Amino acid sequence: DTGVSQDPRHKITKRGQNVTFRCDPISEHNRLYWYRQTLGQGPEFLTYFQNEAQLEKSRLLSDRFSAERPKGSFSTLEIQRTEQGDSAMYLCASSPTPSAHTIYFGEGSWLTVV
Amino acid sequence: GNSVTQMEGPVTLSEEAFLTINCTYTATGYPSLFWYVQYPGEGLQLLLKATKADDKGSNKGFEATYRKETTSFHLEKGSVQVSDSAVYFCALIAHLSAGGTSYGKLTFGQGTILTVHP
Secondary structure: OOOOEEEOOEEEEOOOOOEEEEEEOOOOOOEEEEEEEOOOOOOEEEEEEEOOEEEEEOOOOOOOEEEEOOOOOOEEEEEOOOOHHHOEEEEEEEEOOOOOOOOEEOOOEEEEEO | OOEEEEOOOOEEEEOOOOEEEOEEEEOOOEEEEEEEEEOOOOOEEEEEEEOOOOOEEEEOOEEEEOEOOOOEOOEEEOOOOHHHOEEEEEEEEEEOOOOOOOOOOOEEOOOEEEEEEO
């Protein structure tokens, strides 16, 4: 068990560019979550996968954001046409079914849009 | 909707002092309550949890009791150490039925920065 892994850990991009983050959950965890955390705030839920199915998306996830989990293992979060307001830490987490309480977070991917 | 309110920080204490970080919540359904800790440069770690009223969660000397009547889940520790310096987040998952389970859609408070000096 190597924990939830996220890549890259840090990304600086120019406004208008696209960025993609990858998350590798703990093996055999079929639930995967993305959260966003801005400075001085708690994490906010973005989206949730059960295996490869995306079952819920927050209103925070605008049309420029897309998340996938094509084979029910790793997941990607893509942000198109980045804006300065997208600067935040993007956290991935995973949990096994049926436990809703055993949620493991990765170390996060910091995005800075300049 | 669901929300969590934490006492504003930062909190600065001397080593061996008593710690209280207040947390109150608003939730539909039957919430489970959590405290997460985030050390500098690291991800969130679950510190403790309580899944029903009057439950007490405890871990590493930290405790919190689920108080339904006051909708609170205050974090306490009798004697803090320098190594406890971190950001602490109160959070909840709202279940639709008592004893029910749901996926891990956490609602977090804004976090409280704790700094402990030697």
